[in-house]
Amino acid sequence: MKAEIIAVGTELLLGQIVNTNAQAISQQLADLGIDVYFQTVVGDNPERLRQAIEIGRGRADLLVFTGGLGPTQDDLTKDVLADYLGRPMGIHEPSMRVIEELFSSRGAHMVESNIRQAHLILGEGSDPLDNSTGLAVGNGIEDSGTLYMLLPGPPREMEPMLLGPGTAWLRSKLREERPLYSRVLKFAGIGESNLEAALIDLIDGQSDPTIAPYAKEGEVALRVSTKASSEEEAAIKINATVSVVAQRVGEHLYAQKDVPIEDSVVELLRNARKRLASAESLSGGLFGELITRVPGSSGEYVGGVITYTNLMKHKLLDIPMSQLEGDGAPGAISESTAKLMAENVMIITGADFGVALTGVAGPAESEGKPVGLVYFAVAEKGKETVVYTSHFKGVREMVRIRAVKSALYRLWQALKA
Structure with missing residues (x-):
């Protein structure tokens, strides 16, 4: 079965909101064995929406709509599709009762436009899709061999409807589709x-x-x-x-699952009963941030230091100033400084591993060294410290994230050895 997703809303075309619904719908349809070949975004315009329906019907077996089911005059999806199919519109009484009870409980006046959210396209092969988190009822329709599924636009309403009654309705229409x-x-x-x-x-x-x-x-x-x-x-x-x-x-x-590498690093540390510390210069704490995003990582990550200046490298990591400054000094951006940073943070914290990053994120060179040059080191108790040199391209943030991910990869290698 071939499907097309039609997202309705001028705010999508203007970039005012991101179309996250298309991703969620595509993933769910894939799980059902339904191939999504096209995704369309159309504004709140009846003629252009009708054109999108006409095009979609010619190239897909299933059209999934999101948006345009609300109470305002620019919520046109049901109206346009009903007119296109030549079907009448009616009131879905259970949804109407929910709307009336809501306004009554709030002591608020219900305006006529709110009734639009209970509208349902009628006729043979038309089914309501209950909205457990909002007011607008969804709709599933089979007409002349084509399936139409109408879902609300807000993700907090769309996803429960899609995963619940929407998926149940689709399963009832599938015959020999393999997931x-x-x-x-x-x-x-x-x-x-x-x-x-x-x-x-x-x-x-x-x-x-x-x-x-x-x-x-x-x-x-x-x-x-x-x-x-x-x-x-x-x-x-x-x-x-x-x-x-x-x-x-x-x-x-x-x-073999969609997780960032920091998740795998923490898992390996946990399995090995090892602890990690970090010392960061150019990455400014990004390494520690990624590690601590992993739930429960406090058992494996003892902490880190951000030693952005030479003074902090000297005071917090006990790196001699003669290593960092002066004629003939290797400098803060050097292989030997990265090695000392990793070893010293491991010793100071009592961790089993120490990781260090120092380099030039940009936008300008530093110590006469080019943007993108990064040294990162992995120290491990009882083993020789390994220092890696890389030259990353890209803007400042790209250099920082690529450096941190590379350091995590080298740590992963050490843990796997």
Whole structure:
């Protein structure tokens, strides 16, 4: 079954709100085995909405609408679709009672326009979709072989309706559709282009399962998907593909679920009963922020210091000023300073691992060193400290996040060793 999502609202076209509904709907339809081929955004204009319906009906079996079910005159979705299908509109009495009771309980006057939220497109194959968190009733319609599902625009109303009565209605209309099963593989320490190059023959020759890479800042994901009649059948097909991927780029594969690398790092620390501390310069606490986003990370992360200036590196991490300043000094942005930062924060805090980052985030060079130059070190009790050098491209925030994600990857490698 092919589907198209039609989001209705001029505020979407103006960029006043973000269309998060399309993502939620696409994910749910995929889980049901329904392929979303198109997403359309149309303003609160009856003629353009009618055009969108006409186009969508010609290329999809299911049209899913969000928005335009409210009480105001620009909430036109039901009106336009009813007119397009040549169907009458009526009142859904259960919804009408909810609206009346709400206004009565508040002692407020209900204006005529509020009745619009109880409107329902009538006729054979039309079903109401209850709204458990709002007032506007949804609608599911089967007409001349095409399915139409009307959902409210606010996400707090749309998602419960979609996942509850909307999904139940769709299941009742599905016949031999097989659900789509997916697994997300997460990689670090490798860029999207290099990952694709390593797997290009699989990507070019894919049929079932399908594989698709996509990048996040400092990480890359690979979605492996297949349609199957059961979870067990899907697992057999997906596992075969994952095995091939792992043979080629397993040293970068940190998770088989959609989690950031800091989650995997904390999990490895927890399993090994090890504790971590950090010392940051250019990243300004971003490393510690990502680690502490992980629930329960206080058991593994003892803390960190932000030593942005040389004075703080000297006072808090006991790094000699002769290391940081003066003729012939390596400077704060150096391999040897990163090494001392990682080792000293580990010693001072009593942690098992120390991670340090120092470098030039930009916008201008520092100590005569270029923007994007970063040194990060991983110290571990009883082992030789390892220092890495990288040159990151991009604006200041891109350099910082890429540096932190790279440091997390190197820590992950150390924990996996």
